[in-house]
Amino acid sequence: MAFETTTARLRLRRPTEADRAFHSAVHSDPRLHTHAPHVLGTPGTNAKFFTSILAHWQDQNFGYWVAEDLETGVPLGWVGVKQQDGYLNLYYRFTLEAQGRGLAREAARAAATMATQWQPHDPVRALVKDHNTASVRTAESAGFVRTGERVVLPDDLPDEPASAVFEAPRVTRVDALNETVRREVLALWTAVNDAGGAVGFLPGAPVERVAEALTAHERQMGAGDAVAGALREPDGTLVGWAWWVRTPNPLLHHGRWLYRVMVDPTRQRRGLGLLLMAGMHRIAREDDVELLQLGVRSGSGASDFYAQCGYTEVGRIPGAIRVAPGDDRDDVTMARRVDGAPLRPHGGT
Structure with a gap:
């Protein structure tokens, strides 16, 4: 290449x-x-x-x-x-x-x-x-x-x-969490929530709810249906995290869904999100994954970021996400191929 x-x-x-x-x-x-x-x-x-x-x-x-x-x-x-x-x-x-x-x-x-x-x-x-x-x-x-x-x-x-x-910080594959890593991820996830990051919760969400979501991802990892990527600075400080998740349907096992992409809010605007996504793409390629998908909330600015990473909008449900009364957002689906080739619909040329 x-x-x-x-x-x-x-x-x-x-x-x-x-x-x-x-x-x-x-x-x-x-x-x-x-x-x-x-x-x-x-x-x-x-x-x-x-x-x-x-x-x-x-x-x-x-x-x-x-x-x-x-x-x-x-x-x-x-x-x-x-x-x-x-x-x-x-x-x-x-x-x-x-x-x-x-x-x-x-x-x-x-x-x-x-x-x-x-x-x-x-x-x-x-x-x-x-x-x-x-x-x-x-x-x-x-x-x-x-x-x-x-x-x-x-x-x-x-x-x-x-x-x-x-x-530069480096991305490593994580197949299971020990107690130290669990605390690190929980602290990072909570900080990203409270800074307004769209990672499943609104600012101020109780840490217990975040811990429950983390446990759910750990179960997926234990079943072999999820793998995480950890972005760490040279001294070992965790500054980014994300998961690839495989859906139960075997017809879809050549693809993965991306969840909970988070970067330390005190280190924003330094290109760390791009590094994290690059590492996640490498992990997916090493697992012989071909197709990558993710969902974003409209109005968050995330769509522009993922477009930089090679993703294309492939679907949108208007008003599917209710952030607050009177504040409904679109649920946007984006996708890309691991090899960067264009997405082609069935029967297309």
Whole structure:
């Protein structure tokens, strides 16, 4: 599979030999190297760097993308992940004209999401100098957190400070809950409820009711009909959770329903929901699932989020959800294929 994708404003595509001049232009622009002028590219170093990018794509079938304006096709920068010693290195560098618009953050989130779904065995890291505050903000806004580690890079000057290591949260499969995880999930679920998240309850729901729902999901897990995904930061802090559930009908066992997608409300707007969904898609793929479905409440904004994750609305029951007297919402069903191929109705072409 060739890992190419689009975001709201960018097309992220595999580079070709025709992109060599653009790569050289970006990496030879002194305005883009003010935080480390000693690594400004030369014809020789640029050629070696670009050749290594092409070779990584040839060997691994992923790597650093060319980031193009989605509407015009104009190249704006470079972003992606590359295999390093035991981790995937997140890299981003955009032209000066493209900066200040949040494009690096948008692209970095896409890169971390791709790696979470398709390259789960190695952590995704960004190595950033503390004085490069713009890059620090980009890493943090893409969901990466400081690990406390520091790394000396091969091209660092003798008196240059080491780079801080930022790492993306990772999604792991959970088939059963122990008491510690049960407490973590219950605390997260309650916090998401009270923040207004649409995860089955209204704000202020008693914790006992949430615990009953959690027990019901545990029974499904014990019967082999559900599996969870846990999104954790590098220090182990639980920041996201969701379940895939298999319906009893054997005619539907090639599909799964998504339930209770929740992200720590204190960590919103950092792309963690995208990471969680990417990990859930990986878990479904590893279980040979083909079709994914979910239900959302209209007016919650969730439909737009799931559309970003590749889901399409396939059904709607107007007024089926009564949030409060006089406040009826639509029950919206959305679906996608695990492989990302278009949904096709029976008999369709």
